Amino acid sequence: MRYKYPHRDKGQITMSQTFEFSIKSIRFDEDYRPSDNTRITTNFANLARGESRQENLRNTLNMINNRFNALADWDNPNGDRYAVELDIISVDIDVEGNGETFPTIEILKTNIIDYKNNQRIEGIVGNNFSSYVRDYDFSVLLLEHNKNQAKFSTPENYGELHGKIFKSFVNSNTFNDNFSKQPVICLSVSTTKTYHRTTNQHPVLGVEYQQDAYSLTDEYFAKMGLKVRYFMPKNSVAPLAFYFRGDLLSDYTDLELIGTISTMETFQKIYRPEIYNANSVAGQIYQPSLKHQDFSLTRIVYDREERSQLAIKQGKWTEEHFMKPYQSILERWAANYVDTSFSDKKYSEKNCAAV
Numbered sequence: 001m002r003y004k005y006p007h008r009d010k011g012q013i014t015m016s017q018t019f020e021f022s023i024k025s026i027r028f029d030e031d032y033r034p035s036d037n038t039r040i041t042t043n044f045a046n047l048a049r050g051e052s053r054q055e056n057l058r059n060t061l062n063m064i065n066n067r068f069n070a071l072a073d074w075d076n077p078n079g080d081r082y083a084v085e086l087d088i089i090s091v092d093i094d095v096e097g098n099g100e101t102f103p104t105i106e107i108l109k110t111n112i113i114d115y116k117n118n119q120r121i122e123g124i125v126g127n128n129f130s131s132y133v134r135d136y137d138f139s140v141l142l143l144e145h146n147k148n149q150a151k152f153s154t155p156e157n158y159g160e161l162h163g164k165i166f167k168s169f170v171n172s173n174t175f176n177d178n179f180s181k182q183p184v185i186c187l188s189v190s191t192t193k194t195y196h197r198t199t200n201q202h203p204v205l206g207v208e209y210q211q212d213a214y215s216l217t218d219e220y221f222a223k224m225g226l227k228v229r230y231f232m233p234k235n236s237v238a239p240l241a242f243y244f245r246g247d248l249l250s251d252y253t254d255l256e257l258i259g260t261i262s263t264m265e266t267f268q269k270i271y272r273p274e275i276y277n278a279n280s281v282a283g284q285i286y287q288p289s290l291k292h293q294d295f296s297l298t299r300i301v302y303d304r305e306e307r308s309q310l311a312i313k314q315g316k317w318t319e320e321h322f323m324k325p326y327q328s329i330l331e332r333w334a335a336n337y338v339d340t341s342f343s344d345k346k347y348s349e350k351n352c353a354a355v
Contacts, residue, residue, distance in 0.1 A: 126183030139315035163223030186264035190215035205231035
């Protein structure tokens with residue numbers, strides 16, 4: 001779908017420019033190899049590097065499946081009824097309508113295999129979230145803005161462009177032709193905030209927590225049109241942050257939610273074991289910390305320090321190949337962008353197809 005944005009010329013507005021989104025899909029399995037355009041700091045891509053790549057991937061998928069079956073334990077006496085299939089969805093944007101694209105977003109799509117009923121059930125799209133523009137915002141723009149500053153702050157209109165690009169994609173025909181429901185993104189809670197356990201408990205998402213204040217990530221995702229709630233599922237040790245549109249508790253089935261929980265909790269156990277693989281459970285008042293020492297490591301190789309360094313390189317690459325070349329176009333488009341409401345859209349019920 002082409003999105004038209006105003007192009008100013010001597011005070012006049014024309015509609016000659018277009019944005020176009022395209023998507024590609026690749027299966028995330030033990031044979032997965034990242035494409036050239038994939039951010040190498042992305043959860044799934046980082047695992048597929050080095051000598052232990054195939055063992056990493058195999059162990060990760062086993063962890064996901066085991067967690068899914070532990071949560072979906074009804075009519076599942078042996079704990080092996082289900083398996084999760086993961087597809088990596090890559091979204092490219094064509095700013096000038098000339099066929100030249102920039103890798104904008106990567107998300108994960110879950111599908112659930114029910115071996116008992118011989119069905120493949122569509123899951124949630126979103127889950128993990130990867131974006132080169134976010135790398136630029138957090139690792140280049142934000143750092144430069146706060147250099148030599150006594151008090152931390154964010155630049156004017158921080159995250160606005162990224163948020164509008166995301167909303168433009170989710171409101172597009174490209175998205176709605178391929179996905180039946182709105183995305184849900186699941187991330188770690190912030191180490192800078194305190195979370196309080198509530199009395200609200202969901203049968204799948206678990207006990208709800210509420211934060212004392214929104215984190216920078218919460219505010220950034222709000223500009224993408226996403227609300228946030230925090231839940232700690234059964235037998236988890238820390239709450240997860242769920243970013244969503246619509247109603248998280250009623251828009252998705254139990255199996256859809258379990259697919260997201262099992263996938264993203266597994267990634268967090270690998271990448272933030274101090275929080276999600278801790279040997280103690282979050283209490284009534286919870287302050288996450290990466291300095292926590294009482295935790296267990298998974299058998300999956302991961303270099304967190306390298307990941308942080310690469311995020312800066314990726315942000316600078318984005319600045320060179322996207323932000324600077326298209327700066328005037330992007331600024332005009334963002335200034336005139338109007339978010340088309342998705343709240344009244346009806347999304348079709350997903351169908352279950354035979355495996």
